[in-house]
Amino acid sequence: MDTRQLAWRDTRRPLWPLALVVPLLPFAALALAAGAGSGWAWWLTPAVVFVGIPAIDLLVGDDRLNPPEELVPVLQASPYYRWITYLYLPAQYAALVAGCWIWSRGVDVVAAVGLVLTIGIVNGIAINTAHELGHKRETVERWLSKIALAPSAYGHFFVEHNRGHHVRVATPEDPASARLGESFWRFWPRTVLGSLRSAWRLESSRLRLRGQHPWTPRNGVLNAWGMTVALTAVLVVAFGPAVLPFVAAQAVVGFTLLEVVNYLEHYGLRRQRTAAGRYERVDPRHSWNSDRLVTNVFLFQLQRHSDHHANPLRRYQVLRTFDVSPQLPAGYATMVVVALVPPLWRRVMDRRVLAHYGGDITLANTG
Numbered sequence: 001m002d003t004r005q006l007a008w009r010d011t012r013r014p015l016w017p018l019a020l021v022v023p024l025l026p027f028a029a030l031a032l033a034a035g036a037g038s039g040w041a042w043w044l045t046p047a048v049v050f051v052g053i054p055a056i057d058l059l060v061g062d063d064r065l066n067p068p069e070e071l072v073p074v075l076q077a078s079p080y081y082r083w084i085t086y087l088y089l090p091a092q093y094a095a096l097v098a099g100c101w102i103w104s105r106g107v108d109v110v111a112a113v114g115l116v117l118t119i120g121i122v123n124g125i126a127i128n129t130a131h132e133l134g135h136k137r138e139t140v141e142r143w144l145s146k147i148a149l150a151p152s153a154y155g156h157f158f159v160e161h162n163r164g165h166h167v168r169v170a171t172p173e174d175p176a177s178a179r180l181g182e183s184f185w186r187f188w189p190r191t192v193l194g195s196l197r198s199a200w201r202l203e204s205s206r207l208r209l210r211g212q213h214p215w216t217p218r219n220g221v222l223n224a225w226g227m228t229v230a231l232t233a234v235l236v237v238a239f240g241p242a243v244l245p246f247v248a249a250q251a252v253v254g255f256t257l258l259e260v261v262n263y264l265e266h267y268g269l270r271r272q273r274t275a276a277g278r279y280e281r282v283d284p285r286h287s288w289n290s291d292r293l294v295t296n297v298f299l300f301q302l303q304r305h306s307d308h309h310a311n312p313l314r315r316y317q318v319l320r321t322f323d324v325s326p327q328l329p330a331g332y333a334t335m336v337v338v339a340l341v342p343p344l345w346r347r348v349m350d351r352r353v354l355a356h357y358g359g360d361i362t363l364a365n366t367g
Contacts, residue, residue, distance in 0.1 A: 011065075015297045016084050016317070022049065022298065023091035023122045026098055029114075033102075039111030045118040049125075053294060054334040062291035066320040081317045082141075085300065088129045089148055095122045096151050096250075097235075103246040104239040116246060120253025123151040125299070127258040132300050134158050135312045146224045150231045151247075152254035155224020156199035162312075164198045169309060170271045170286040171279055172367055176259075179367040180268035180353050183342035187263050188256065257336070264288060264328070264335050265305050268353035270365035282309050284322040285356075291321050295331030303332055326356045 025045040032041035067075060075081070099119040107115060126148045134145035134157075142158075149155045161176075168174035175194025178187045203221045204214040217223055235243055269286050271279040284306035290296070296303050304319035328335055329348060339345050357363040 011063075012317070013080070016081060016300075018297050019084060019300060020087055020091055022125050023088060023095050026095040026118050026122065029118060030098060030102070033111070039108050039114060042107075042111050042114030042118055045121050046114070049121055050333060050337055053298060054331065054337075057292045057294040057331045057333060060292075060294050063293040063296070064291050064321050067318045072318045075318050076315050078317075081315060085129055085132055085316075086144065088126060089144060092122055092126045092129075092148065092151065095119060097238075099250065100235050100239045100243045100246065103243050112246075116249045117253055119246075120152075120250040121257060123250060123254035124257030127152055127154060127157065127254065128261075128299050128302055130158070131161065131302070132316055134162060135308075136315075137313065146227055149224060150227040151251065152258070153225070153228045153248075153251040154255040154258065155228060156196055156221045157255075157258070158224055159203055159220045160195045160199035163202050164195070166282075166309065166312060169282055170266050170269045170365065172270075172365060174266075176262045177266040177365060178263045178268070180350065180361070180364045181346070181366065184260055184263050184339045184345070185342065188259055191259050191262060192255070260336050260339050261302070261332060264332065264339050266365075267349055268364045268366075269326070269356070270363065272363065284310065284325040287325065288328050289321060289325040290328040290331050290335075292331030295333050299332060303328075326352065 022045070025048055029041045029044040032044060033039070096119055099115055102115060103112070130145040130148035133141040133148065136142065146155055146158055149157055165174060165176045168177070170177050172179070175191045175198060178184075178191075199221050200214075203219050207214050207216065207219060212218065215222070217226075232244070232247055235247060265288055266286065267288065269288070271282065271286055274280055287305040287309055289306055290303040292303065300316040301319045302308070302316075304321055306322055306325040307314060307319045329352075330338075338348055353364050354361060
């Protein structure tokens with residue numbers, strides 16, 4: 001094993017537990033709120049995620065090292081990386097329970113908004129954990145994926161993302177692929193409703209091919225939603241019906257965070273038609289990437305999105321970066337904020353889409 005291989009393993013391995021920091025931030029906020037008695041303490045998580053992490057990202061910069069291919073089988077098999085994703089879930093659920101407890105005790109407006117954003121961010125990033133788990137063949141990981149999705153009421157993502165988005169990505173037919181010139185606020189209803197409809201159609205078709213009715217517990221959409229209903233019922237019994245608005249609001253924040261990430265991952269990119277009339281195969285040109293080290297650690301390398309689409313079963317620790325992949329000017333934590341301001345987003349990104357296609361707008365996804 002050469003020095004380059006050792007350097008890659010030694011520099012990355014200790015960093016992955018940092019992905020567990022976000023679901024622990026609400027407990028730091030709880031300690032601050034208890035000590036200072038201020039509702040502003042509940043804004044700690046949004047401040048860390050959307051101010052602190054982008055700042056550190058900028059200072060630390062990029063990491064373009066790829067895992068040596070000869071180490072990939074060993075790294076893929078290591079339980080260390082798997083357990084880090086597993087541990088996100090108990091921290092996620094503990095944060096949700098803590099949030100419900102605080103809400104049930106009564107909070108002022110400043111604390112209420114901060115608390116909704118805090119738990120929504122935790123559960124929104126949990127969708128990324130669910131994304132990592134849901135692509136694997138192991139049954140336990142696929143069920144853990146649905147459990148991670150339950151607090152955000154987005155269990156149908158498990159079906160739509162794997163069997164819909166990965167098939168139609170970077171085409172006008174994909175509700176999760178944003179079009180050039182489309183603002184996030186126009187994209188949001190299109191992707192939320194379109195993904196829901198697509199997930200139901202996919203599961204209904206699968207079950208009908210097996211001679212089964214869609215209204216069955218075997219329906220992956222229904223059993224995922226059932227988890228959300230069961231979780232909500234438990235929270236209402238434990239903390240009272242007053243937590244229902246909180247549970248609903250944080251869920252909207254959570255899946256909105258997912259959809260803004262969807263928005264920036266494929267904005268304006270399109271697979272071209274082949275001579276046979278089919279879309280070309282997905283390759284590294286069809287996803288926006290970022291090599292910012294810090295955000296990649298917090299998001300299980302979701303930003304190496306091209307390799308993920310080309311190799312969905314490849315685990316996060318061995319995802320690669322490619323020179324041909326279009327690059328975002330910053331990490332996801334920064335670009336999420338930019339995407340919420342349409343004029344700023346278009347000023348930053350539209351010219352990059354055009355440059356990617358050599359100035360030929362007809363090659364871009366314009367709808």
